[in-house]
Amino acid sequence: MPATINLKLTARLAQLKAALSRRDRVSTNRAVVTLLDEQAPIGEHWKTISHLMQVSGEYTLALRAIDAFIASAANPAMARYSKVVLLTQAHRQQDAHDLLIQLPENVPDRAGHAYVLGNIALTLGHSDAARGHLLNALEHRPGWGPAWLSLASTGNLAEDRMAEQMLAEAAAAERQGPADLARYCYARGKLHADRKDPAAAFSAYLRGAALLKSETPYSRDANAANALSAMTGFDAEFFKRMQTHATADTDRPIFVTGLPRSGTTLVEHILASHSQVQDGGELNVIQHVAVTAGGVSGHAIDQYLAGGGTLIALGDLYLHLLTERAGSAGRIVDKTIDASRYLGLIATIFPNVPLIWMQRDPLDNAWSCFRTFFIHGVGWSFDLDDIAHHFELEAKLMAFWKRRLGDRLLIVPFADMVGKPALWTSNIISHCGLGEEDAVHTPHLNKRRVSTASGLQVRRPINTDGLGVAEPYRSFLRPFTDAIANCTGPIDARGSI
Structure with missing residues (x-):
């Protein structure tokens, strides 16, 4: 050179x-x-x-x-x-x-190649093709936890012939590292749950969670401090003061938040069935805006503006990154996990975007979180006491933002949503400023990609199968129920405190 x-x-x-x-x-x-x-x-x-x-x-x-x-x-x-x-x-x-x-x-390698093909097929809704690729991966790497975890999400394993293969490969699974073994444990938990054996299912999930907890740093204090920061500096007059600053004139993003496994993917699926809306998923775009703003608190926003920053610039950054991820067409559903921690920032820079918060029965929600392997790691989900602590924080956030935002924040109880889907679908569509379309009432016919743990459920007609799912496990979930009972305020099915 x-x-x-x-x-x-x-x-x-x-x-x-x-x-x-x-x-x-x-x-x-x-x-x-x-x-x-x-x-x-x-x-x-x-x-x-x-x-x-x-x-x-x-x-x-x-x-x-x-x-x-x-x-x-x-x-x-x-x-x-x-x-x-x-x-x-x-x-x-x-x-x-x-x-x-x-x-x-x-x-x-041959196992990895087949595994990626299987997961892509699963995300695109091609369950049969996914099973074929994932079983091929296991031919090359028996007992491989990631492949078994993906296979477990393709349907009910209670009478599936591959269930016996999963159990037969236990010895091979035990020779894996902790992360892959944990995935196998979660898959095995799903098998026992499908067979309606709560004790065996809980034992498998508990072991998987323990393996992941040992590998995943988590601090209750840090979580609580983050939640407190998200509510700090937003006095009753904050948003009125912000009206003096120019903001992005857009309603393109639709923010759907709530705890994981609370029904956020169902709402996204309904909205993405509308002709004007594209799915976005867990975009994690707003965190980049928070870095630019210097934080998520009202004080951070005030300091950013005092230093010469503008809300227009923050909005433009978000919209640019949204387009990078989702393209330039249509409105986009953003259901970033922990969007509750950014809600003040979102409401400030985007005064016209709709905000939706999903709520589910705490016990059902806790069990669903505990039994779910979150691909990006959700540190509080590996311990029932930690789950209770996190749920309390989120309930306080919901109550705080409902007081500050009023009707701009639509709270959707999951039980009501699946019990009266026509009514709540219309409520959601109206809240987002969209016109009625037949397709939003049959979201299971939407063939879009779904990359979250709820992929299988939302491809079925809206139903009440998700209600009461924790009941067979109630005795095993005592650490959660005892911890919730000791919260600073009771939490009901709508998250009120």
Whole structure:
């Protein structure tokens, strides 16, 4: 490489490093674009840059960088597999599938190849194809927890012939590391639950949760401090004061929050069945806006504005990152986990967007969280006492935001939603400023991708099967019920305190 080119490249990389250290998004993106436009010969470093862009929500640049990595890779097949992974993270499952089937079956290895195909098929709603791919993965890696966990979500295992195969592969599963063994335990819990054996099911879930808890840092104090910060600085006059600042004139995002497993995916599925709405999922975009604003409290917003920041800029950042993830068409459902912690920021920068909060019977919700393997790790879900503590925090947040936001925040009780779906579907559609359409009343016919643990349930007609699911496990859930009884205020099925 000529010395002049080398010096120029060194300068470009120094600019990128400096922008990253300042957390300057605009300058970072500009530096990456320059490197891409100049086709900088940085080889493996393109993969690192792609990851940095993906983490910051800049998927257009992440994909351009991964293509640059592929163009310079010594092993193009493995490099293209890196793009498959990125496409799944960008919720572009069909594109990921189409690229993966072009690669040799041993990329990254035969089990991994089949496993990814199976999970893509599952997300797209193709259960039979998913089962075939996942069973193929297990032929190459018997007892593999991730494959068994995905298989367990494809249907009822009570009389399925693969159930005996799962039990027969227990010894192989025990030879895995803690994370994969935990997944096998959750799958085995699902098998025993389908067979209506509460003791065996709870034992399997308990072991899986214990394995994950040992690997996942979690602090009740940090969780409580985060919840308190989310409610700090929003006095009764806060939003009135914010009306003096210009904001983004948009209703494009629709925020759906509530505890995991409370029915948020069902509401998303209903909304995404409307012709004007696209699904978004757990976008995790608002957290980038919070970083720019300096926090989620009212005080942080005031300080950001006092320092010269604008609500327009915050809104534009969110909308830019929303488009990066979901495209530019239609309204988008954002059901980011823990959006309750960002609700003050959301309501401030987007005074026109609808807000929906799902509530479910606490015991049913607690059991559903405890038995669910959350792919991104939800630290409080591995311990029944921690679940109770987190539920109390969320109940206080809901009560606080209902007082501050009034009718702008629609609270939807899950039991009422599934008991009177026509009424509540109309309420939700009206709250979001949408016109009635027949499709929203038959959301199970919507063939969209669903990447959450509720994927199987929402592909069925709305039903009441989710009510009372914890009752067979009530005696095992005493740590939760005892802890809830000792909360600072009782929590009912609607989350009131």
